[in-house]
Amino acid sequence: MATKSEENNESNKNLEALLQWAAEMGISDSPTCPSSSSSCLGRSLFVSTFPNAGGRGLAAARDLKKGELVLRVPREALLTSDGVMKDEKIACCVKRHPYLSNTQILTVCLLAEVGKGRGSRWYPYLVELPRCYHTLANFLRFETQALQVEEAIWVSEKAVLTSKLDWEIATVVMRELDLKSQLLTLRSWLWASATITSRTLHIPWDEAGCLCPVGDLFNYAAPDEEIYSEDDTSLKCNGTMEQPDAELLECYSQRLTDGGYEDDTASYCFYARENYEKGKQVLLSYGTYTNLELLEHYGFILDVNPNEKAFIRLDIDSQKFSSWPKEFLYIHPDGSPSFALLCTLRLWATPAKLRRSVGHRAYSGSLLSAENELFIMKWLANHCQNILGQLPTTLENDELLVVIIDKMLDYSSYQKCIDLLSSDRELNKFFQNYGLLKEGTADYSLSPKVKKSLERWRLTVQWRCNHKKILVNCVSYCNSVVDRVSSDRDFSKRMGYI
Numbered sequence: 084m085a086t087k088s089e090e091n092n093e094s095n096k097n098l099e100a101l102l103q104w105a106a107e108m109g110i111s112d113s114p115t116c117p118s119s120s121s122s123c124l125g126r127s128l129f130v131s132t133f134p135n136a137g138g139r140g141l142a143a144a145r146d147l148k149k150g151e152l153v154l155r156v157p158r159e160a161l162l163t164s165d166g167v168m169k170d171e172k173i174a175c176c177v178k179r180h181p182y183l184s185n186t187q188i189l190t191v192c193l194l195a196e197v198g199k200g201r202g203s204r205w206y207p208y209l210v211e212l213p214r215c216y217h218t219l220a221n222f223l224r225f226e227t228q229a230l231q232v233e234e235a236i237w238v239s240e241k242a243v244l245t246s247k248l249d250w251e252i253a254t255v256v257m258r259e260l261d262l263k264s265q266l267l268t269l270r271s272w273l274w275a276s277a278t279i280t281s282r283t284l285h286i287p288w289d290e291a292g293c294l295c296p297v298g299d300l301f302n303y304a305a306p307d308e309e310i311y312s313e314d315d316t317s318l319k320c321n322g323t324m325e326q327p328d329a330e331l332l333e334c335y336s337q338r339l340t341d342g343g344y345e346d347d348t349a350s351y352c353f354y355a356r357e358n359y360e361k362g363k364q365v366l367l368s369y370g371t372y373t374n375l376e377l378l379e380h381y382g383f384i385l386d387v388n389p390n391e392k393a394f395i396r397l398d399i400d401s402q403k404f405s406s407w408p409k410e411f412l413y414i415h416p417d418g419s420p421s422f423a424l425l426c427t428l429r430l431w432a433t434p435a436k437l438r439r440s441v442g443h444r445a446y447s448g449s450l451l452s453a454e455n456e457l458f459i460m461k462w463l464a465n466h467c468q469n470i471l472g473q474l475p476t477t478l479e480n481d482e483l484l485v486v487i488i489d490k491m492l493d494y495s496s497y498q499k500c501i502d503l504l505s506s507d508r509e510l511n512k513f514f515q516n517y518g519l520l521k522e523g524t525a526d527y528s529l530s531p532k533v534k535k536s537l538e539r540w541r542l543t544v545q546w547r548c549n550h551k552k553i554l555v556n557c558v559s560y561c562n563s564v565v566d567r568v569s570s571d572r573d574f575s576k577r578m579g580y581i
């Protein structure tokens with residue numbers, strides 16, 4: 084077995100080979116001043132490791148100015164379905180199966196290129212791809228259940244089932260392509276589709292996107308809040324004060340990226356989203372995602388995510404009271420209800436015969452009456468508390484569990500973890516699942532398989548912690564509004580309650 088230092092040497096060599104190949108393909112971080120260097124990086128960017136912000140990523144090689152072009156990747160270097168299908172055999176095979184989705188086709192193309200080994204024109208890129216992903220489709224049952232929230236479990240189970248179904252359908256084509264047996268497995272499919280969901284970038288001619296060598300080394304930062312605010316009613320209501328405009332939302336989301344394919348130079352271009360000091364990590368916004376979406380598509384979550392939303396089941400038929408779609412009814416990370424949720428609750432708490440006459444005020448975000456506001460705030464606080472009470476563990480439990488899992492991930496031997504086992508039932512269950520609670524197992528070291536599972540489990544516990552924190556924040560938020568409205572008559576007057 085290779086030692087850690089042998090592995091590091093191997094990985095450095097692979098990275099050097101990638102950067103040299105990329106330079107030969109015309110990829111450059113100095114697009115205005117081409118150089119004949121053996122690496123495509125070094126003038127604006129360099130590869131570095133950021134243990135708490137995405138692992139391997141790109142850092143500024145000099146002070147960078149906001150808006151500066153920092154990397155250009157020519158179309159020829161992009162791994163796209165049409166690029167791979169220049170290979171006649173692959174093209175013919177794929178074309179015989181018109182029912183395949185664009186994403187299935189790109190997944191098959193990626194596996195076909197991997198199957199070519201050194202014969203692939205993207206070989207130096209392919210060997211540098213991660214070996215393992217923590218996107219939801221890779222979660223085992225135990226890890227999925229640990230999300231605790233029914234809707235989140237459903238999203239996770241759907242991701243697992245969809246991937247399996249996609250694989251079953253695509254297997255026929257992969258057989259026809261004579262792919263090696265190890266590339267035909269569900270495991271390989273999950274690897275390839277996670278590579279695609281977590282690394283592709285948007286291109287105008289293929290909805291599956293493209294794999295962008297070197298450009299896919301940028302780690303993620305959420306888009307700036309000022310670009311798009313959920314409570315921006317002009318955006319959501321589009322003048323009618325009633326229906327959010329899907330086209331407008333789409334157009335806003337398209338702007339939330341710091342890179343894009345440019346026809347005039349036939350290349351993917353990346354721009355600095357802000358000023359960066361030399362040595363700082365240069366980040367890219369892949370789009371606006373909640374933590375569950377980040378977990379589903381990218382396999383990580385952000386502890387501070389301005390786009391996080393806690394969707395809660397309302398137990399009321401919200402459609403009867405307002406025209407807001409369900410996806411607009413949620414709680415912000417600071418505990419405040421979304422504009423649409425507030426509006427819906429205010430109308431729901433209004434007597435039926437008055438609803439029509441106060442509708443326009445509710446839709447413009449106005450409070451309806453002190454009584455109405457007190458009622459909905461108390462109701463919402465109570466509702467969040469009930470939801471928290473029904474979940475199997477408390478926020479405090481979960482926070483402790485994350486600390487314990489971190490310790491376990493630090494320890495290489497099972498022996499060292501054993502003391503921690505008595506502290507948590509869920510932890511015992513985890514080890515039982517892997518048959519590690521039998522006598523005589525204390526000397527085992529944690530296998531890579533168990534470690535990967537611990538990492539995925541940590542993500543789910545971290546996700547539910549964040550979700551519970553939002554519900555707790557909502558209770559505090561509602562209570563503070565209740566206190567203010569009921570105790571401060573001046574405030575109530577000022578706000579037009581009385």
Ligand SMILES: C[S@@+](CC[C@H](N)C(=O)[O-])C[C@H]1O[C@@H](n2cnc3c(N)ncnc32)[C@H](O)[C@@H]1O
Nearest residue numbers: 136137138139281282299300301302303381383
């Ligand atoms: C496009 S790749 C970025 C480069 C990647 N770190 C690598 O080593 O190849 C996207 C992946 O990087 C990781 N990542 C990106 N941004 C992150 C962040 N802010 N926090 C944690 N992980 C992040 C996730 O694993 C994600 O799926």
